[in-house]
Amino acid sequence: MHCSSLAATRAAFAAHHRYLVRYGLRTFSTTVAAMQLSSAATAAAAASSSTPSSSDGRKVLTVDTMNQHIRTMEYAVRGAIPIRADELREQLKSSPNSLPFKQITACNIGNPQQLAQKPITFLRQVSALMEYADLLGPEMIETTRKLFPEDAIERARRNLSYVGNAAGAYTHSLGIHEVRQNVARFIEERDGFPASADNICLTTGASGAVERVLDMLVSSPNVGIMIPIPQYPLYTATLARLNAQAVPYYLQEENDWQLSMSDLERALSEARANGTDVRALVVINPGNPTGGCLLSSNISEIVRFCEKHRLVILADEVYQTNIYTGTNPFVSFKQVVAQMQSEVELFSFHSISKGMIGECGRRGGYYEAVNIDQAVMAQMLKLASVSLCPNVQGQMAVDTMVNPPKKGDPSYAQYAAEIDAIFQSMRRRAKRLATAFDSLPNMSCNSAQGAMYVFPRVTLPQQFVDEARAKGVEPDSLYCMQMLEATGISVVPGSGFGQVPGTFHFRSTFLPPEELFDDFIDGFKRFHMGLLARYSPKI
Template sequence: MTIQRTDKVLQVSKLNPNVVNVEYAVRGELAIRAEQLKEQLASTPGSLPFKTITNCNIGNPQQLEQKPITFFRQVASLVDYPDLLKPENAQITSQLFKPDAVDRARTLLAAMGGSSGAYSHSKGIPLIRKHVADFIEERDGYPANPEHIFLTAGASPGVQLVLQTLIQNSNVGIMIPIPQYPLYTASIALFNGKAVPYYLDESAETFGLDIVELKRSIQEARNSGVDVRALCVINPGNPTGQVLTEESMKDIIRFCHEEKLVLLADEVYQTNIYLSTLPFHSFKKVLKSLGPAYEGLELISFNSVSKGMVGECGRRGGYFECTGVSDDIIDMFYKVASVSLCPPVQGQVMVDLTVRPPKKGDPSYPEYRAEIDAIYESLKRRATKLAAAFNSLEGVICPPAQGAMYLFPRIVLPQGAIDAAQKAGKQPDALYCMEMLNATGVCMVPGSGFCQREGTWHFRSTFLPPENQLDSFIDSVAHFHNSFVKKYSN
C-alpha cells in the first residue's frame, strides 16, 4: 500500500509558477487522450469504433509512414557503427552502402574525433557549421560565418536559447503572430516575458501579414509600458500555411529597423513550398538585398531537419544563424549553449546531410532525387485534396496550404455545441476535436490552442496521413462532422 505524504517538497503549489502556467497544445489534452486510446486498442482490439489512431496534431512525418531518405540513413548507420568501415568488412559494406555514403561517413567521423558517442563543440561540430554556412551562401548569394552559426537539438531549443537570453525581466515583450505556434507562448511564459500578439489577416485564401497591424500591436504594448524587443515571424506559417511575399518581408525588415527590434525568423518549412508564384526567400537574403542602410538590423534565423522532405523529427537536429548580432551577444549564446554541453551528435549529422545532400554525378543522387521528389509531390497532392475536402464540409472555410504541412480551417459551430462546451468548461473547438478523436481516432488540435481572433473557431490538421489512406481518412472526418453538426443543431 502506498502512503501519500502531505509534506512533500514537490507540490504544484510550491513549483516555479512559470512552469505551472506553461501550455503546449500540440502535446496537450488531446494528445494525452490519443495515447490512452492507442493503449486501449492495443490491449482490447475491437473495443473502439476505429482501428488506429491518426496523429494529425503535430508535424511528425515519419510517424505517419513517410520513409526516411536512404542516403541519410546509410551515412547515419555507418557513423554509428564504424566497424563497417574497417578493411575486413569492405565486401559486405560495398554491397549495402553506396560509395559516397561511405566517404561521407568517414569525413564526419574524422570531424567528430572518431565516435558519435563523444561530446562535440558546444556550438556544434566545426566542419558541419562550415557546411551550413556554405549552404546558406549558396541559397542566398551572401556569405555566412560558421562562428555565427549554432547547431541545436532541433529549432525549438534554439528559439528557447535566444528567448531565454533576450528576456531580461518580466516586462520584456516579444511580438508573435496570432494564430501562433505554441512554442512561442510557452517559452515566453517559461522565461517570464510578455507575449505581444499581432493578428494575421484571415481570408478564404490566406493569412496575410499587415504592417498596420504590426504598428497597432507594438504601439498598444508600448503605451502600456511593455519593453518590446523582438518580432517573431514564422515563414512559411505554422499553423496557417501561408508564404510571405518578398515585398511583405521588406516591409517587416523596415518595421524592425524603425522600431529597433530583433527579428526572429522561424524558417523551418523553407522547402515546404507548394505554389511556384510564391517561392521561399530567406529573411537574410531579403535583408542583404536592401543594402547597407539595414546592416545594423539584428536577425536570428532558425532551421530544422524535422520538416521539409527530411522529416527526421526524432534525430533532434537544427541550427540558427546570427546576422548583425554583436560578438559579445554571440558569446552569451555560447555560454548558455555550453550549459547543455552540446547538441545531439546524430542530430548534427542529419543537419550536415540536409544541407549537403548528394549532387548530380554522385552515386546516391538518382535515388536521393527520386525519393525527395516523390515525397514533395505527394505532400502537394495531399494538401490540395484535404483542403478541398474540408471546404466541402458544412460551415468550414479552409485556405489552401501555400507552404508548411498544415491546414487551419475556420469552422462555424452550432450554438448547441458552444453551449455544451461552456457547460463542460471547454473551448467549443476543443470540444469538437475531442469528440472527433473519440469517434474516429483522428487527433487534431483546436484553434484555441494556437490563439485566434475572439469569436472564431478553427482546428489545425497536418496533411501527413499516407496518401493511400487519405480517402478513408476524409470519409471518416466528414462522417463525424456531419453527425456533430446534426447532434448540436437540434
C-alpha cells in the same frame, strides 16, 4: 502553504487565465490545470500554514513549491487531446473492437515518420556506418562495399574524422565546424549573399535554438516578444516559463495569412503604452499552423517595421522546402535583409524535422545570427557551452540536409528520387485536404501554400457553443475531442494556437499516408456532418 503564497499562486493563474481567454489561447487542458491548481492549493493551505521542512515527512518539491511559471505553461500540440488519443490507442491494443475505429490517426503534430514517411536512404546509411564504425575497418570493408554505396562510406569516414572517430564523443559547443561551414555554403547558395560559419550555431532541433535566443532576449518580466496569432505554442510556452510577456498580433486569414502592418503597429503601440519593453518580433514562414507563405514584399515591410521600432527579428523558417504553390515562393529573411542592406538584428532558424527529411527524433537544427553584437555572440557561446554540445547524429543529419549527394555521386539518383516522391505526395495531399475541408458546410479553408498543415475555420452551431461554455471548455476543443472519440483522428483546436475572438479553427497535418487519405477524409466528413445534423437539422 502560507495564505499569502496561496493568494499569489491563485492570482498568478488568474492573470494567466485571463490572458489565454483574451487572445483565444485557452484550451481544454487549461481548464484541467485550473481545477488542479485550485484543489492542490486549497488542500495545501488546509494541511498547514507553515513552510514544510525536511523533518516533518512532507515533500519539499510539490506542485505548490515548484516554479509556478512552469505550471502556467500550455502546449496544446501535446495537450489534452493527444493524451486522450494515447489512452484510446492503448484501448485498441487491449480491445480492438471496443471503439468505432481501428486506429488513431495522429494529425496533431508534424511528425512525418510516425505516419509512415520513408526515411531518406543516404542519411540512414551514413548514420548506420557512423554508429557501427567497425563496418569501415579493413576486416569488414569489402562486405560493407557490397551493402553501401561508396559515397555513403566516404561521408561516414569524413564525419567520423570530425569527432575523433567516435560518434558518441562531444563536439564543439556551437557544433562541428565543418558542418557549420556547409550550412554557411547552403545559405549562400540559397540567398546569393555571404554567410559565415562563425555566425551559425547547431542546436538540438530548431526548438532548442528558439529557446536559447529567447533566453538571451528576456532579461526581466517586463520584456515583451511579438508573436503571431495563430502561433506555434512553443513561443507562448517558453515566454510563460521565462515569465515574459507575449505581445500578440493577428495574421490576416482573409489575405492568405499575410502580416498586416497596421495590426503590427497597433499591437506594438498598445504594448509599449502599457509599459512593456517590446524587443523582438517572431515570424513563422511558411506558417505553422496556417500553411501560409509570406510574399517578398510583405517581408520587406516587416524588416522596415523592425528597423523603425528597434526590434530583433526571429524568423522561424523550418518549413522552407515545404512550398506547394508558384505564387508564394519561399524567400528567406536573410535574403531580404541583405538585399535591403539593413542593419536589423536577425536570428533565423532551420531544422531536419520538417522538409522532406522528416527526422524529428534526431533533434538537429541551427540558427544563423545576422547583425548581432559580437559581445552578445560571446555570451551565446557561453550559453551553448552549458549544454556541452548538440546531438551528434542530429548534427550529421543537418550536414546531409544542407550538403546532399551531388549529380554524379553514386547515391544522387536515389536521393533525388526519394526527395521528389515525398514532395509530390505532400503537395497532392495538401491540395486534397484543403479542398475537402473547404467543400463542407460551416467550414472554410485556405489552401496550404507551404508547411505541413491546414487551419480550417469552423462555424459551430450556437447550441454546441453554449454547451461547451457551460462545461468550461473551449468550443473548438470540445469539437476536436468529439472528433477523436468518434473517428480516431487527432487534431489540435485553434484555441491552442490563438485565433480571432469569436472564431473557431483546428490544425490538421496532411501527413497520413496517401493510400489512407480517402478513409481519413471520409471519417472526418461523417463526423462533421453528423454533428451539424444533431444541432442544425436543416443543414
